[in-house]
Amino acid sequence: MSALICGSMAYDTIMVFHDRFKNHILPEQVHILNVSFLVPELRREFGGCAGNIAYNLKLLGGDPRPMATVGKDFQPYAQWLSYCGIDQTYIRTVDESYTAQAYITTDMDDNQITAFHPGAMSFAHLNTVPTKRGIKLGIVAPDGKDGMVQHAEQFVQAGIPFIFDPGQGMPMFNGEELLHFVELADWITLNDYEAHLMQERTGLTPEQLAEKVSALIVTKGANGSLIYTEGKTLEIPPAKPKAVLDPTGCGDAFRAGLLYGLKEEFDWPTIGRIASLLGAIKVETAGTQNHTFTPSDFHDRYRENFGHGF
Template sequence: MKVYVTGSLAFDRIMTFPGKFSDHILPDKIHILNVCFVVNGLDEKFGGTAGNIAYSMALMGEKPVILSQVGKDFALYDEWLQKHGLPVEGIRTIDHEHTAGAYITTDMSDNQITGFNPGAMCHSCAYDMSNIDNNSLAIISPGNVEDMVGHPEYYREKGIRFIFDPGQQITTLGGERLGKALDGAFMLITNDYELQMVMNDTGLSREQLLDKVGMLVTTLGEKGCQIVTKEGEVAIPAAKAAEVVDPTGAGDAFRAGLLKGLCLEKDIETACRMGAVSAAYSVEKRGTQEHGYTWDEFCKRYEENYGPLG
């Protein structure tokens, strides 16, 4: 089964300030704020929702097609994706833009100041959707808004099963476009806060959302996730992590494991357990594409948490 992942590709540029922001911000001068923080170097990590999902899927032997857009500085990320056997034909290069980038500075109290440059993400990926056949599976994750609205429209028209994952773009989409984009999705996946945002922005209750989508999968951090259909609710406990180092990217890793389960034609409960195992690997490393494992190791950890992966 071919999988298509719509979403962002981005560089995460992470800096650490060896002090506290609060020691250098004068409350009575906040109206003329002018502050420079000298940081201890910079770590550049590969990220973005589509990149993160595709990376974890590659660890499980899948080669999803990424539908995204990048800029003139993409060469190193391109090498990284191809090193992991990921196809790049769905990625559009915008020569006059930079690849999307998050610039994150963290102080000694774990406060963060982040600047995000969407860069190439402002442009549609312009992929020829007619290349996608009816036997495919797709996920629409946060990225270019035009793609997040247009790709579901194509999938609905062609009867292609898709998952809608609006995440950080909920507020940008707005209620009307959000309600239209998720209509007909096989699954709406969010965390619990995002689900409430979806309901607030669309004006739809949970029951009304289930009139539009096949099911709701809501991730709950260390509490696992919840599957809701018109038939009822199922709780899936989280898989145990050896150590929680960095929760950033855990949601994308969860989606990768879930997609792998669907590719193997597992039931939704098993697929979500696979998502939980994938997320556990992710939180054990700092960065969203720093973890690694073999398929045998994945299956062993699944068995340790949930029993045999039948």
């Protein structure tokens, strides 16, 4: 049984500026800003929420089916997905567009300047959640706005339970629109900042949001996560990474862990720990799809971190 992952596929172009932005941006001159940064370090990574979640779920032994719209430049990414054994049935190419692109420049203080081109992602609404294809559950991750709304509604119509993960797409929605997702979703996952923003926009506390779904999962970075379910709040401890190199994509790895645990019908303490460990493994490697492990390795790391297996 597979998991349908609705979200973006993107190229991440990451550049490192060997200085500090503050040394070159004069506050009193920002109205005539014209700066150039020499970036001797550059790498291009495969990214996007759907791609990252699918990659991590595949490592766990799951059967991810990413559903996304991509552009005419997608071939290198398609070859990578084929190499990873990830199904591409529900990836649609929009020939007149480029695949979504993020251009990220980081300075020595870890400040970032990012330019994002949505490209083909804006056509996400052209995809439709399939029915009767052996799909057990799904996730609506950041994507084109219309696509996110339609896919949530289509999951309900198809009788497929799904996770709502607004992530970086949250600024696109007002309180009423977010409440519509809440009414449709089976589970919601947010980071700590997004949880505060969700409360501000909907007027609902985490406890009140949790009453409307089977579970609300709130990640708290190095402090673990909270799972609100059945009137209880479960505290999930963080897993310990062997090194901290790059947090980019940790949230997507965590969500892959949720999907895997839900598909296997584990209890919430186990699901939360699987997701926590997957995020910790990701942080050990630069880039969002460069870490690797075997299922046996993962089970060993789980025992090392939590003192028991699953």
